[in-house]
Amino acid sequence: xxxxxxxxxxxxxxxxxxxxxxxxxxxxxxxxxxxxxxxxxxxxxxxxxxxxxxxxxxxxxxxxxxxxxxxxxxxxxxxxxxxxxxxxxxxxxxxxxxxxxxxxxxxxxxxxxxxxxxxxxxxxxxxxxxxxxxxxxxxxxxxxxxxxxxxxxxxxxxxxxxxxxxxxxxxxxxxxxxxxxxxxxxxxxxxxxxxxxxxxxxxxxxxxxxxxxxxxxxxxxxxxxxxxxxxxxxxxxxxxxxxxxxxxxxxxxxxxxxxxxxxxxxxxxxxxxxxxxxxxxxxxxxxxxxxxxxxxxxxxxxxxxxxxxxxxxxxxxxxxxxxxxxxxxxxxxxxxxxxxxxxxxxxxxxxxxxxxxxxxxxxxxxxxxxxxxxxxxxxxxxxxxxxxxxxxxxxxxxxxxxxxxxxxxxxxxxxxxxxxxxxxxxxxxxxxxxxxxxxxxxxxxx
Numbered sequence: 001x002x003x004x005x006x007x008x009x010x011x012x013x014x015x016x017x018x019x020x021x022x023x024x025x026x027x028x029x030x031x032x033x034x035x036x037x038x039x040x041x042x043x044x045x046x047x048x049x050x051x052x053x054x055x056x057x058x059x060x061x062x063x064x065x066x067x068x069x070x071x072x073x074x075x076x077x078x079x080x081x082x083x084x085x086x087x088x089x090x091x092x093x094x095x096x097x098x099x100x101x102x103x104x105x106x107x108x109x110x111x112x113x114x115x116x117x118x119x120x121x122x123x124x125x126x127x128x129x130x131x132x133x134x135x136x137x138x139x140x141x142x143x144x145x146x147x148x149x150x151x152x153x154x155x156x157x158x159x160x161x162x163x164x165x166x167x168x169x170x171x172x173x174x175x176x177x178x179x180x181x182x183x184x185x186x187x188x189x190x191x192x193x194x195x196x197x198x199x200x201x202x203x204x205x206x207x208x209x210x211x212x213x214x215x216x217x218x219x220x221x222x223x224x225x226x227x228x229x230x231x232x233x234x235x236x237x238x239x240x241x242x243x244x245x246x247x248x249x250x251x252x253x254x255x256x257x258x259x260x261x262x263x264x265x266x267x268x269x270x271x272x273x274x275x276x277x278x279x280x281x282x283x284x285x286x287x288x289x290x291x292x293x294x295x296x297x298x299x300x301x302x303x304x305x306x307x308x309x310x311x312x313x314x315x316x317x318x319x320x321x322x323x324x325x326x327x328x329x330x331x332x333x334x335x336x337x338x339x340x341x342x343x344x345x346x347x348x349x350x351x352x353x354x355x356x357x358x359x360x361x362x363x364x365x366x367x368x369x370x371x372x373x374x375x376x377x378x379x380x381x382x383x384x385x386x387x388x389x390x391x392x393x394x395x396x397x398x399x400x401x402x403x404x405x406x407x408x409x410x411x412x413x414x415x416x417x418x419x420x421x422x423x424x425x426x427x428x429x430x431x432x433x434x435x436x437x438x439x440x441x442x443x444x445x446x
Contacts, residue, residue, distance in 0.1 A: 014125065016090045018134050021097045031264060032101040034094050039078060040066045041095055043102040044262035047273035048114065048233065048255045052245055054280045056273045058112030058117075058147065060235075060255060061099035062262050062286025079083070079118075092121045093128075097135055104139035106266040114147045119161055129167035143171050147197065149178040150189075152211055158192065165193040176233070180204075198225050208245040216401070216410065218249040226250070243280075244287040252387065303396045305329055306416050310427035314335065315416045323388040324425070331431040334406050340390070340424035342381025350406055358407075365408025372405055380428075387425045389415035407432050 025034045033042045045059040065073040082088040096115050103113045123126060136146060148168060150161075165175055176197040177189060181204035190198060200221075207214045225232050234246045237256030246254060260272035305325060313322035323335040336348035353359040366373065380386050388397035400412030411430040418425055 021094050032098050034098050043099045044264055045266050045269045046262040047260045051261050054277045060114035063095050077438045083408050100139050112147045116149045119150050123426050133171050134207050143173045147174040147176050149176045151178050162192045195230050197231045197233050200234045205234050205236050205242050215244050222249045247284050306396045306414050310416045310418045319349050327351045333432050334430040336428050338380050338426045339403050342379050342386050344377045361408050369405050385413045385415040389417040393417040404430055
């Protein structure tokens with residue numbers, strides 16, 4: 001039976017008061033710990049680094065549990081011992097109390113403290129916001145310094161969970177969605193809870209060293225999360241390649257063995273991170289310098305090429321002749337026009353391709369996407385390149401990436417608006433990355 005089903009099936013009892021939890025805690029030297037059913041619960045802290053600032057901005061508190069014989073127990077196994085809902089609440093709150101006590105004692109002025117909270121606890125215990133406020137007041141920490149990590153696990157009542165998160169927000173706690181990208185993940189909880197931070201699961205981060213095509217997906221994911229109004233933290237970062245891909249994707253924070261391993265001492269964890277942080281931007285500079293690129297397309301020449309092709313089309317009404325000009329630019333694959341309403345005016349002209357991967361991919365796309373290529377005109381008025389071209393006639397706009405129906409992969413689209421017989425026509429061209437995975441360099445364009 002899962003913890004969620006246990007919570008749902010077990011009658012709820014009164015949540016443990018703070019005084020009771022404090023009475024279960026002891027101090028050993030400079031460290032607080034507690035005993036739960038004979039298991040010793042302590043804290044370890046892992047630093048979180050701000051990429052932009054190359055500095056430590058907080059620590060995640062992690063449970064470290066041992067049996068009376070000194071055997072280490074993973075947190076999921078410890079929580080599995082909490083058979084009833086009230087026991088789960090007690091264990092969850094007890095571990096948080098230990099973490100807050102240790103953080104406050106060891107230097108709670110060192111940034112945010114990230115605390116894990118089971119969603120089942122929040123969903124079933126709306127008064128937890130009151131408990132959390134009492135806890136931090138007892139140890140002299142402001143709510144603005146606490147980030148509550150809601151684990152990306154299903155809850156029996158998402159609406160109640162959302163109301164509880166709202167209660168935390170109203171008390172100035174920060175909220176993070178943890179383990180995003182694991183099995184349960186979806187955007188529903190992000191949309192409903194509006195977290196301050198989303199933590200990308202290690203399973204997503206680990207993929208970045210397997211396939212270069214996953215880098216583009218990571219960029220899109222981070223961009224979507226940013227547009228949703230949240231900051232993005234990648235956890236489990238272990239290798240230079242992962243870190244560089246995450247920096248390419250514009251993540252805000254990173255955490256993992258690359259920076260520092262968890263430690264019982266805040267100062268030692270912080271010192272380990274400070275030794276690594278200065279390497280961040282020099283590594284990225286070397287990464288950028290080594291990254292493969294297509295021959296750079298100067299904006300001046302690219303703009304003049306698109307403008308010349310569009311003007312030729314306006315004069316001669318020959319898309320084929322205009323396409324010949326565009327196809328001289330590396331990566332150009334397709335030319336088409338749309339009218340002032342965004343309707344594609346005629347079939348696209350495709351660049352001739354020699355035998356090879358690009359031609360094979362185009363043939364495969366033609367077969368797989370046949371229902372979309374039946375000759376019916378498409379309406380591209382929603383695309384950003386169309387809107388920008390219409391808004392600034394004669395100015396070349398390049399937007400993307402979009403999925404190319406003719407190539408079966410991502411493409412950038414360039415567009416420029418011209419007058420044909422007194423009516424607005426938008427002249428468009430698709431450009432794609434080359435076949436070895438290097439990206440088209442259109443960074444100088446708009």
